[in-house]
Amino acid sequence: MEALECIKGRRSIRAYTDEPVDRETINSIIEAASYAPSWKHTQTARYTVIESKELKDKIAANCTHTYPGNGEIIKNAPVLVVVSFIKNRAGFERDGSFSTSKEDRWEMFDSGVATEAFCLAAHSFGLGTVIMGLIDDSIKEAIDLPENQDTSCVICLGHAAEAPQAPRRKAVEDLVIYK
Numbered sequence: 001m002e003a004l005e006c007i008k009g010r011r012s013i014r015a016y017t018d019e020p021v022d023r024e025t026i027n028s029i030i031e032a033a034s035y036a037p038s039w040k041h042t043q044t045a046r047y048t049v050i051e052s053k054e055l056k057d058k059i060a061a062n063c064t065h066t067y068p069g070n071g072e073i074i075k076n077a078p079v080l081v082v083v084s085f086i087k088n089r090a091g092f093e094r095d096g097s098f099s100t101s102k103e104d105r106w107e108m109f110d111s112g113v114a115t116e117a118f119c120l121a122a123h124s125f126g127l128g129t130v131i132m133g134l135i136d137d138s139i140k141e142a143i144d145l146p147e148n149q150d151t152s153c154v155i156c157l158g159h160a161a162e163a164p165q166a167p168r169r170k171a172v173e174d175l176v177i178y179k
């Protein structure tokens, strides 16, 4: 798939078929996402892939109080991917001080860059995704996230059972200033 077609054709998918996603494809998506750029090439993004229906249903029921609508989507998706990052690396100097005035925000920045690469790679494999930020912090405990990591978002992954229109984009004139 051509890059522009992939970028523009990716949509947030909130309804999935029952067709499972094989591990080989999931690993290929993660391998592609590993080519995302990262702060000083620290590569802090990590992926917890949840295939277990039991754990997925538990997360849908217990970790979506922030926005219960996400619980319905998670229950219906064949795979849930929790995106996390190794803390205190992206945006940090070796002595533990911040590298810039943006302090620790580079951690989430890198995680976002990797997440978009993941979603684009999934799209190129013919799979749908939706990124979810409205998830309770309790998800860390639900998946036994190691202490040295924090979560950024979750991604539902599966074969699309819908083909939504792209929500309208702002005009380039509203996005850009040339000087």
Ligand SMILES: Cc1cc2nc3c(=O)[nH]c(=O)nc-3n(C[C@H](O)[C@H](O)[C@H](O)COP(=O)(O)O)c2cc1C
Residues within 6 Å of the ligand: 010, 011, 012, 013, 014, 067, 070, 130, 131, 132, 133, 134, 135, 153, 166, 167
């Ligand atoms: C950081 C982030 C958090 C998001 N959180 C949610 C969410 O919690 N639930 C949801 O259904 N969609 C969520 N979305 C998806 C957006 O609503 C979606 O990207 C936007 O409406 C544009 O649609 P498109 O992705 O099809 O282009 C999130 C997207 C991003 C980038």
